[in-house]
Amino acid sequence: MAILTKEEAKALLAKVMAFSKAEECEARLSGSEQGNIRYALNAVSTAGDVSTLSLFVSSTYGKKTASASINEFDDASLEKVVRRAEELARLAPDNPERMPALGPQDIKDNPAQFINSTAALTPEKRAEMVGQSIKAAKEAKLEAAGFLVNTSGFSAMMNSKGLYAYDKSTNVNFSVTTRNADGTGSGYAAKGFNDVNKMDTLAATKVAASKANGSVGAKAIEPGKYTVILEPLAAAYIMENMFGGFDARSADEGRNYMSKPGGANRLGEQLFDEKVNIYSDPFHPDLPGSTWTGEGQPVNKMHWVEKGVVKNLGYSRYWAQRKNVAAVPGPSNIIMDGTNASLEDLIKGTEKGILVSRFWYIRLVDAQSMLLTGLTRDGTYYIENGQIKYPIKNMRFNESPVIMLNNVDALGRQERTIGTESGRSLLIPAMRIRDFTFTSLSDAV
Amino acid sequence: MGAGAMFLPDFSLFGRSVDAAELLNPGPDAAFKKQLADVALTAAKAKGASYADVRIGRYLNQFIITRENRVQNIANGESYGVGIRVIANGSWGFAASNEVTKEAIAKTAERAVAVAKANARIMTQPVQLAPQKGYGEVSWKTPIVTNAFEVPIKEKVDLLLAANALAMAGGANFVNSQILAINEQKYFASTDGSYIDQDIHRLFPSFNVTKVDRNSGKFETRKALSSPVGMGYEYLSATDADKVGGVVTRYKNRYDLMEDMKNATAEVTQKISAKSVEPGKYDLILDPSHLWLTIHESVAHPTELDRVLGYEANYAGTSFLTLDKLHSKNFQFGSKLVNIVADKKQTGSLGAVGYDDEGVATKTWDIIKDGVLVNFQAIRDQAHILGMKESHGCCYAQSWNDVQFQRMPNISLQAGKTPLSVDDMIKNTEKGIYIIGDGSFSIDQQRYNFQFGGQTFYEIKNGRIAGMLKDVAYQANTREFWNSCTAIADEKDYRLGGAFNDGKGQPGQSNAVSHGSSTTRFDGVNVINTARKI
Numbered sequence: 001m002a003i004l005t006k007e008e009a010k011a012l013l014a015k016v017m018a019f020s021k022a023e024e025c026e027a028r029l030s031g032s033e034q035g036n037i038r039y040a041l042n043a044v045s046t047a048g049d050v051s052t053l054s055l056f057v058s059s060t061y062g063k064k065t066a067s068a069s070i071n072e073f074d075d076a077s078l079e080k081v082v083r084r085a086e087e088l089a090r091l092a093p094d095n096p097e098r099m100p101a102l103g104p105q106d107i108k109d110n111p112a113q114f115i116n117s118t119a120a121l122t123p124e125k126r127a128e129m130v131g132q133s134i135k136a137a138k139e140a141k142l143e144a145a146g147f148l149v150n151t152s153g154f155s156a157m158m159n160s161k162g163l164y165a166y167d168k169s170t171n172v173n174f175s176v177t178t179r180n181a182d183g184t185g186s187g188y189a190a191k192g193f194n195d196v197n198k199m200d201t202l203a204a205t206k207v208a209a210s211k212a213n214g215s216v217g218a219k220a221i222e223p224g225k226y227t228v229i230l231e232p233l234a235a236a237y238i239m240e241n242m243f244g245g246f247d248a249r250s251a252d253e254g255r256n257y258m259s260k261p262g263g264a265n266r267l268g269e270q271l272f273d274e275k276v277n278i279y280s281d282p283f284h285p286d287l288p289g290s291t292w293t294g295e296g297q298p299v300n301k302m303h304w305v306e307k308g309v310v311k312n313l314g315y316s317r318y319w320a321q322r323k324n325v326a327a328v329p330g331p332s333n334i335i336m337d338g339t340n341a342s343l344e345d346l347i348k349g350t351e352k353g354i355l356v357s358r359f360w361y362i363r364l365v366d367a368q369s370m371l372l373t374g375l376t377r378d379g380t381y382y383i384e385n386g387q388i389k390y391p392i393k394n395m396r397f398n399e400s401p402v403i404m405l406n407n408v409d410a411l412g413r414q415e416r417t418i419g420t421e422s423g424r425s426l427l428i429p430a431m432r433i434r435d436f437t438f439t440s441l442s443d444a445v
Numbered sequence: 446m447g448a449g450a451m452f453l454p455d456f457s458l459f460g461r462s463v464d465a466a467e468l469l470n471p472g473p474d475a476a477f478k479k480q481l482a483d484v485a486l487t488a489a490k491a492k493g494a495s496y497a498d499v500r501i502g503r504y505l506n507q508f509i510i511t512r513e514n515r516v517q518n519i520a521n522g523e524s525y526g527v528g529i530r531v532i533a534n535g536s537w538g539f540a541a542s543n544e545v546t547k548e549a550i551a552k553t554a555e556r557a558v559a560v561a562k563a564n565a566r567i568m569t570q571p572v573q574l575a576p577q578k579g580y581g582e583v584s585w586k587t588p589i590v591t592n593a594f595e596v597p598i599k600e601k602v603d604l605l606l607a608a609n610a611l612a613m614a615g616g617a618n619f620v621n622s623q624i625l626a627i628n629e630q631k632y633f634a635s636t637d638g639s640y641i642d643q644d645i646h647r648l649f650p651s652f653n654v655t656k657v658d659r660n661s662g663k664f665e666t667r668k669a670l671s672s673p674v675g676m677g678y679e680y681l682s683a684t685d686a687d688k689v690g691g692v693v694t695r696y697k698n699r700y701d702l703m704e705d706m707k708n709a710t711a712e713v714t715q716k717i718s719a720k721s722v723e724p725g726k727y728d729l730i731l732d733p734s735h736l737w738l739t740i741h742e743s744v745a746h747p748t749e750l751d752r753v754l755g756y757e758a759n760y761a762g763t764s765f766l767t768l769d770k771l772h773s774k775n776f777q778f779g780s781k782l783v784n785i786v787a788d789k790k791q792t793g794s795l796g797a798v799g800y801d802d803e804g805v806a807t808k809t810w811d812i813i814k815d816g817v818l819v820n821f822q823a824i825r826d827q828a829h830i831l832g833m834k835e836s837h838g839c840c841y842a843q844s845w846n847d848v849q850f851q852r853m854p855n856i857s858l859q860a861g862k863t864p865l866s867v868d869d870m871i872k873n874t875e876k877g878i879y880i881i882g883d884g885s886f887s888i889d890q891q892r893y894n895f896q897f898g899g900q901t902f903y904e905i906k907n908g909r910i911a912g913m914l915k916d917v918a919y920q921a922n923t924r925e926f927w928n929s930c931t932a933i934a935d936e937k938d939y940r941l942g943g944a945f946n947d948g949k950g951q952p953g954q955s956n957a958v959s960h961g962s963s964t965t966r967f968d969g970v971n972v973i974n975t976a977r978k979i
Contacts, residue, residue, distance in 0.1 A: 038951050040756045043569040046848065047560070048539065050952075066519060071543065093516050093602065127567070145758035147951040177759040188759075253619065254657035254664055257979055261662030271979070360762075363887045365898060365918060368664060369977035373887045373896050373918070396887075396894055396920065402979050439973055440920045442894035443765070 002031035002051045002153075003119070006166040009156035012055075012073065017160055019082040022059035022089060024101050025160040028294070029055050032153035033119070037126045040145035042134050047123060059085040060101075063094040099295075099317045101159040107298045110167060112288040118170035118196040119152035126150070129174070133205040137178050140209035142185075146176035150196060157296055165292045172196045173423055176205050177378070178212040179445075186445050187211025188358050188378035190233060192418040192425040194288060211357055211379035215445070218391040221382060223438040227353035227409065229346050229383070229430060232417040234356045234376075236428045240419045241362060242370055242401045243331045246304055248313040248323070257370045257402055258313065265313060272308040273408040277337040279303040286416055287427050289333040297329050304331055308405075338414035338429025346412050346432050348386040353432070355381040355388060358420065359397075370400045375442055394445075395438040407434040475632070475642045479582070482634035484547045485529050488554035490636065494531035494561070496574060497554065498635035498803060501527045501545060502845035505628040507594060511605045512621050513613060519598060526845040529554045530803075533561035535571025537826075541846040575828035575836050577805055579638020585799025587646040588792060589677030593626035596678045604681070605652075608706040612654050615710035618664075622652035622706075625945070626678075627957075631802070639804040647795060647957055648680050649673035649945055650702055656713040665716035665915070667709040668900055670734050670882055671700045672942050673957065675797045689938065691867060692903055692910060693881060695734055697940050698793060712901055712913075719913040722902065724974045728877035728931075729919060729967045730870055735899050736858070737942025737960035738883040743923040744778075744785055745856035745960065747892035748812050749949075750821040750830065761949045762890030765923070766818060771831075776818040779927030784859040785813035787822060789838055794855045794959035795943045796839075802849040805838035812856060816928070824851045843954040850954075853947060857961035861933035867964045870932050877905035878917060878972060883942065885918065896920045898975070916976040926967055934963035 004012070009029050016027045031053035038046045058067040059082065066088030070081040126148055137144035154168035175190035188211065189204040230238070245251070251258035251265035258266045281301040282289035291299050295317065303311045314330030315323065347355065354376075362374035376394045383389065412430030419426060482499045489497035503525045510518040526543040527550055538561025542553040605622045612620040627647040634640045650671050657664040670693070674680050683699040693708050694701075731739065747764040751757055770776040779785075789796050789807030800806055803825055811819050823831050824840040842849035871879065882900025889895075902914040921929075943959035 034952075036952060038759075040758060041569075041754075044564065044567050045756060046537075046539075047564065048848070048952075050846065069522070088519065091598075092519060095515055095517070097515065123563075143755065143758075145755065147759055149952070175759055179755070179758060179763075183763075254659055254662065255619065255655055259662055259664075261660060263659050360890055361887045363885050365885045365896075365975045366916070366977065367666075369979050371975055371977050373885065375887070375889045375894065377890055394889065396889075396896060398896075398918075398973065398975065400977055400979070403977065440894060440896075440971070442889045443922070444889035444891035444893050 002033045002053045003168065004029070004031060004154055009154065009166055010158070010164055013156060013158035016055070016057060016078055016082060017158060019079045020059065020160060022061055022086050024060040025082070026058045026101055026157065027055060028155070028157045030153065030155045032151055034149060034151045035121060035123060035126060036147065036149040037130050038147050039130055039134065042137060042143050044127070044130065049123070055081060057081050057085045059089040060098065061089055063096060063098045064089050064092045065095060065098055066092045097318045101161045102163050102296050103161045104163050105165070105292070105296055105298050107165050107292045110282055110288055110291045112285065113167060113169035113194060114152070115170045115195040118150055118172050118194065121150045121172065121196055129201045132202040133176055136202050136205040136209060140178065140213060142178040142180055142209055142212050144176055144178050144205060146174065148174045148201065159296065163296045165296050167290050167292070170194050172199050173418060174199055174201055174204060176208050178205065178208040180212060180216065183445055185212040185216040186378050187215065190418050190420055192423070193416070215379045215391045218393045220393045220441055223395055223440050225435045225437055227350060227432065227434050228436040229350060229353060229355045229432045231343065231357050231430050232415040232428045233420065234359045235431050236417045236426045237359045237362055237420050238372060238374070238404070239401050239428065240334065240422060240426060241364065241372055243334060245370060246313050246331050248315045249319040251313060256367060258310070266310050267313055268310065270309050271402065272305055272405040274308040275408050275411055276305050276308045276405050278305040279335050280332045281335060282332060284333070284335055284427070287333050287335060287425060293329045297327065299329050299332050302328065335427040336414070336429060338411045341410065341412045343412055343430050346410055346430055347383055347388060349410065350383045350386060350432065353383045354392065355383055365398065370402045371398060372400065373398045375444070377444065394442040396440045396442060397437060398439045399437045404433050404436065409434050478632040478642070479634065479640050481545065481547060481550055482632065482640065485527070485550045485554045486634060486636050488551040489529065489531045489558055492555050492558040494533045494558050496532040496636055497529065498633065499527060499529045500802060500842065500845055501632040503630040504844055505594060507626045508623065509598065509601050509605065510623045511602070511609060513609055513619065514606065516602055524844055527553060528842065528845045528848070529557045530848060531557045531561050532572050532574065533558045534565035536561045536565035536568045537572055538562070538564060539848040572826050573829045575825045575834065577637050577825060577836065580641065580806070581638065582640045584642040586644040587675055587797065589646045590679035591677045592646065593648050593678040594628060604702065608652065608702050611703060611706050612710045615707065616656070616714055617654045617710050618657045619655040620652060625649045633800065633802065633804050635804045637804060641800045641804060643799055645798055646677055647673060647675055647945070648678065650681060650700065652706060654706070654709045654713045656717055658717050663717060665713050667713040667716065668882060669709065670695055670705055671702065673795055673945050674793055675795050676793050692879065693901065695732065695881070695940070715913050716901070716915055719915040721976050722914045722917045722972060722974050724972055726969045727972050728874050729970045730874060730877055730879045730905065731965050731967065732881040733940040733962045733964065734882050734942055735880045736962045736965055738886055739897055740856060740858055740960040740962060741944065741958070742886060742888045743892055743895055743926065744813070745853050747923070748821050748856070749851060749853060750823045750827050751851050753821060754830070757949065760951050765891045765893050771818055771821065774817070777816050777928065778813050778818045778924060779816045780930045781816045782861065782933050783813055783816045783927055783930050786810070786857055786859055787812050787837065788855045788857060791855055791959070791961070794941055795957035796855040796959055801838045801840045802842050803836070803840040805836045805840070807838045810837060822851060822854060827851060841956055843956065847954050850950060852949065852956040853958050855959045855961070858933070858965065860936035860939045860963040864935050865932060867934050867938060870934060870964065870966055871905055871910065872908040874905045874966065875907055878914060879903040879905055879910065880917070893922055894920070895923065916974045917972060918975050919970050919972050921970050926970065929967045929969060930965060931968050932966040934965070936963065938963040
C-alpha cells in the first residue's frame with residue numbers, strides 16, 4: 001500500500017485538489033517501506049519493518065500560506081486536511097517571500113532509481129546477508145556490529161496550476177564495525193546502492209576485518225601538518241559538509257565561505273585546485289537521483305566546480321527573482337571526477353604521509369572558513385617511501401574542506417561511497433592532500 | 446510495523462485547545478486505554494509471550510519559526526499509535542500500528558510474538574529481565590503552569606517578532622528565532638500489572654543573531670542562552686530571581702527572551718572586533734550554559750551501559766569506561782570535587798518522568814562519587830550485568846512506533862559543597878578564559894579526546910576580566926580534564942542546560958536530556974585558535 005504507482009498517486013492528489021477552495025493549493029504525497037536488521041557482538045539484536053504513507057497539503061491566500069498533514073486517506077480525511085490548511089492559511093501572517101506555485105514543468109522520468117530486487121528484499125534475505133558478515137568476522141577472530149537497511153519509496157506532488165511530478169526509488173545501505181577482543185583493533189566498511197545485487201556484505205566485512213587486524217599495535221606520532229590520502233569514505237564525510245555553502249543567498253548576505261569581502265559572492269572565482277570538478281546529475285548511471293525539487297522544479301545536470309572555479313550557486317526562486325537571475329536548485333547528488341589511479345598508486349607516489357580510512361564526529365567549528373573538526377578511526381596508517389609502514393594512533397584534525405581542496409596533490413579512482421553520518425551516497429575519488437592539519441592525539445580505537 | 450502518523454491537531458492559530466485534549470482526561474479515557482492495553486497483553490500471552498508491554502502514545506509538537514520581520518513556518522504535528530513489545534522463547538519482539546482499535550492491537554501483539562519467536566531461533570542468550578512490581582493504575586504529569594499548546598499562536602508569533610525587531614534595531618544583520626513545544630501523552634501497561642498514564646511537556650525557545658562586517662567579509666553569531674526544559678509556557682516568564690548577573694545575564698529556572706536578545710545583539714557586535722585568542726594552556730571557567738554539553742559528551746555518553754558492552758559499536762560508539770574499571774571501585778574519573786548524579790526526577794528537567802518506558806518508577810543514583818566511577822546507566826534487561834536487582838528506570842522510545850531501549854537520564858555535576866561564588870573563582874584565576882554558551886563539539890568514539898567551542902569567551906588576567914576573545918576552542922582528554930577540576934561554585938549558581946535531540950540507535954532515535962552544574966574551573970587546559978583564512 002505504501003508504494004503507490006504514478007497513476008494511483010495522481011488520482012489521489014487530484015481528489016485533494018478537487019476539495020481545495022484556496023487561491024492556490026499544493027499537495028505532496030510520499031510513502032516508503034523500510035526493512036532493517038541490526039547486530040552486535042556477532043548476534044542479531046533487533047529487526048523491523050516500517051511502512052509509512054503521508055499527505056501534506058499547503059494552501060495559500062495571497063501571501064498567506066499554511067500547511068497540514070495526515071495519514072488517513074478516506075474522502076472525509078482528505079477534505080478535513082484541506083480545510084485545516086485553509087483555516088490556518090487565512091490566519092497566518094503574510095510571508096513577503098512567498099512565491100506563486102509553478103505551472104506544469106518538463107520533468108523527465110528516471111526509472112534507474114527503482115530496482116525491483118531491492119524492493120523485494122525479505123527479512124530472510126536480510127538475515128542471510130548479515131549472516132555472511134558475521135561469518136566473515138568470526139573467521140577473522142573479530143566481533144562485528146552492523147546495520148542493513150533497505151528502503152523503497154515514492155514521492156508525488158500536484159498543485160492547482162496543473163503541475164504533477166512523481167518518482168520512486170530504492171536504496172540499500174550496509175555498515176559494519178569489526179573489533180578484536182582486547183579492543184586494540186577496529187575496522188569499518190559502509191556501502192550504499194540502489195540495487196541490492198551490487199551489495200556484497202561478505203566483501204565489505206572482509207575489508208573491515210582487514211582494517212581491524214591491520215590497526216593493531218598503532219604507534220603515536222606527533223600531531224601537525226601531514227600529507228594525507230583520504231579513502232573515498234573519509235573524503236565523502238568531510239566534503240559533504242561544504243555543499244550547503246553553495247547557496248547564493250547566504251553568500252550574498254555575507255554569511256558563508258562563498259561570501260567575499262565587500263558584499264559579493266565567489267561565483268566565477270578560482271576557489272579550489274584546478275583538478276577539482278564537482279557536479280550533480282540525477283541521470284548518472286552509478287548515482288541515479290530525483291529529477292525534481294520539492295517545489296516541482298526540474299533537476300538536470302549542473303556543474304558546481306569546474307577546474308577549481310565556482311561555476312554555479314543555488315538560487316531559490318525568491319532570491320533569483322530578487323537578483324534577476326534564473327532560479328537554480330541547489331546541489332542534489334554529489335559527483336566529483338577522479339582519475340584512473342588506484343589507491344595503491346596514490347600510496348606508491350607518497351614519500352611521507354598518512355592513509356586515512358575513515359573520519360568520525362565531524363562538526364563545524366567556524367562557518368567563516370568552513371573549519372571542521374573530527375577524528376580519524378578504523379585504520380590510520382603511516383606511509384613512507386611509497387609503502388604503508390605501520391598503523392598509527394588516531395588523531396583529531398582541524399581543517400577546512402575549502403582549504404583542503406586547494407591542496408589537492410593527486411586524485412584517485414571515483415567510487416560510490418556513503419556519508420557515514422548522513423547515509424547518502426556520493427561518487428567521490430580517493431584524494432591525496434598536502435598540509436592537512438592534525439591538532440591532537442586520541443587514545444580511541 | 447505500523448505507519449508513522451503525522452497530522453494536524455484541530456486547534457486554531459488563536460489558541461483553541463487541541464481536540465487531543467480528550468486524552469488528557471484521566472477518567473473514562475484512561476479506562477478506555479486500559480481496555481485496549483488489556484487486549485494487547487491478553488493476545489500476546491495467548492500466543493506464548495512470557496512478558497508483554499504496550500505503549501499507546503499520542504505525540505504532539507508545534508514549531509513556530511521566524512526570520513527578521515516574518516514568520517517562515519508554523520507547523521503542527523501529531524502522531525498516534527500503539528507499540529507492543531514482548532518476550533517469547535526468551536527473545537524480544539516488537540511491532541507497532543497506527544490503528545488503535547481492539548482488532549488491530551490484537552493482531553499487532555501477535556506480530557510482536559511472531560517476531561520474537563523468529564529472533565529466538567538465532568538467539569545466543571535469552572533475555573534476563575530484572576523483576577519489576579506492578580504499580581496498578583497510576584498517573585504522572587509534568588508540573589506545568591501553562592500548557593504551551595493552549596497559548597494562542599499569535600502571542601508566540603508576536604513575542605518572536607518583537608524580539609527579532611529588537612535585534613535588528615540594535616544593529617544585527619540577521620536574526621532567526623523559534624519556539625518548539627512537545628507534548629507526549631503516553632499510556633503504558635505490562636503483564637507485571639502496571640497501567641501508567643503520563644502527560645509530559647517540553648518547551649524550547651531559542652534564537653541566533655548574526656552580525657556581518659561587509660568590508661572585512663567577517664561575520665559572527667550569538668545563540669540564545671535559553672535551555673530546552675521540561676516545563677510549560679511559564680518558562681518564558683522570568684523574574685529577577687531567575688537571573689544570574691555577571692558579564693552577561695544568564696537564567697536559572699525561567700528565561701527572558703527579550704532581554705537575552707538585547708544582550709546577544711550587543712555581544713555579537715563586540716565579537717566582531719574581539720581579540721583573537723593566543724593558543725596555549727589556560728585555566729577554564731565554564732558556565733553551566735556551556736558545561737552541560739561537555740558533561741553530556743564526556744560523562745553521560747561513556748557511562749551508557751549498552752556502549753560499554755559494545756551494542757552501539759557500529760553507530761554511537763563504545764566507551765573507555767569498561768566494566769573492569771567499575772569493578773575496581775577505584776577508577777579515578779575526576780578530582781575529588783567531582784560528583785556526578787544520574788536522575789530522572791528533577792523538576793524542570795527534560796528527563797523528568799514518573800515512570801520510564803518499561804514501567805519502572807524513576808529514581809536518582811550516583812555515577813561518579815568523590816571522583817571515582819561507581820555506576821553506569823542500565824535498564825531491566827541489563828541490570829543483571831551490573832549485579833543489580835532492579836533497573837535504573839532510564840528506558841525510552843522516541844515514539845510509539847520505535848522500540849524502547851536504554852537512553853541517557855539527566856546526568857549532572859553536583860554543586861560545590863563549600864560556599865564559592867563565580868566572582869571569587871575569577872579572582873583566584875591568574876590566566877584563564879571564561880566561557881559562556883555552547884558551541885562546536887566533537888568527541889571520539891570511545892570518549893577520550895574532545896574539542897569544544899562556545900558562544901562568548903572572556904579573557905581572565907590576574908583575577909580580572911580583561912575583555913572578550915574569539916576563535917577559541919579547547920581540546921582535552923576526558924579523564925585528564927575531569928581530574929583538572931579545581932573549583933565548583935556552590936548551589937546558588939546551579940543551573941540546567943540540555944538538548945532535545947540526543948541521538949542513538951539504528952534506526953536512530955532522539956532523546957531529550959538535561960545536564961545541571963554550577964560554574965566550574967578546570968586548570969591548564971589546551972586552547973587552540975580556530976581562525977583560518979580561505
